[in-house]
Amino acid sequence: MHNCAHSEDAGVECAVNVRLAGGSNPLRGRVEVRLSNGTWGTVCDDYWDIREANVVCRQLGYAKATSSIQRYGGGRGPILLDQLECTGEEKDLFRCQGNRVGVHNCAHSEDAGVECAALNVRLAGGSNPRRGRVEVRSSNGTWGTVCDDSWDIKDANVVCRQLGYAKAIGAIQSYGGGLGPILLDNLECTGEESDLFRCQGSRVGMHNCVHSEDAGVECADPNVRLASGFNLLIGRVEVRLSNGTWGTVCDDEWDIQDANVVCRQLG
The missing domain is CATH 3.10.250.10 (SRCR-like domain)
Known part of the structure; x- marks a missing residue:
């Protein structure tokens, strides 16, 4: 039993500050990064090469990148990173050398992209x-x-x-x-x-x-899914009973520990 309305449905966002957008499959797309205040933006392709692409793909859970794509384009909002010079070993694009966040001389036609190596x-x-x-x-x-x-x-x-x-x-x-x-x-x-x-x-x-x-x-169909999100990593949490019925989760006491369980179930 619960005492909730659907306005209290719980949600999660997994895989924090990088995502791929505008691609034909989950392994390829325009690189978008998120600031700590929640703002998403793009990365300029100045100096963009396979080392930066490797950092992105490892953040997303893939072993490496197969290509770094200049002039992927198509982004909106702020251009947050430019002239990155990663070694390829960083855990996060924001740890790479480059211009200060938000400082750039680019247009969105220069948005950087990647293609990541699939699993084996x-x-x-x-x-x-x-x-x-x-x-x-x-x-x-x-x-x-x-x-x-x-x-x-x-x-x-x-x-x-x-x-x-x-x-x-x-x-x-x-x-x-x-x-x-x-x-x-x-x-x-x-x-x-x-x-x-x-x-x-x-x-x-x-x-x-x-x-x-x-x-x-x-x-097997997973017994948890994310719904109504703007990408595969964010959304309302929905779970399935053994009889096949899908339903939502109330957000009473919902916190990062619960969200971690969901994200691990989703891989």
Whole structure:
């Protein structure tokens, strides 16, 4: 029971002072940063290179950047950072050398962008983002598939957790449809590994399979989501009961500890 109205619905914002905007996917976009007073603005592309882009992508939870994009453009509001000279090791763009915040000689046509490296697992060929053929990336950057020999729910759970879902609801044999190399075979995960490459199995590239045997998964719908936000990182918290009903959370005693639980559930 509760004593709340929907005006008291709780919300969170995750991943604090940097975001990507205006991109065709979550890995690419215009870099926008937020001041401590809540103001969002853009970054000028003077001196912008892969070192600055790496800082952004690591802040967003990716391993590194694949490109730094000059003249991404399209921003509004203040231009907050200019002439950054990062080493690439900083935890935050605001820790890089550069002009004082708000000092610049730029227009929004010069807004900087990045493209971040994806995780080393992805789902392809599915009818929704939670279902598809499992594709993994080797250390040399080559993407390939996983053979379904010994493929079961424990292996699928590893994939789904890597992708930010709580668990798998299906391990699909003979999903098929892949191209390129078959990189993993005979996997025997416990289900607790952080990465498919940490599971027991054949050496990378060793297999006796064809692409009709490519493995697939279906991941569970998360039981928490953010709604009505202007990006994926902010919004009203909504949770789902075991019967599939979605509802909201009252903000009585809502604080950063509660918000941290939500953001960790969302990956």
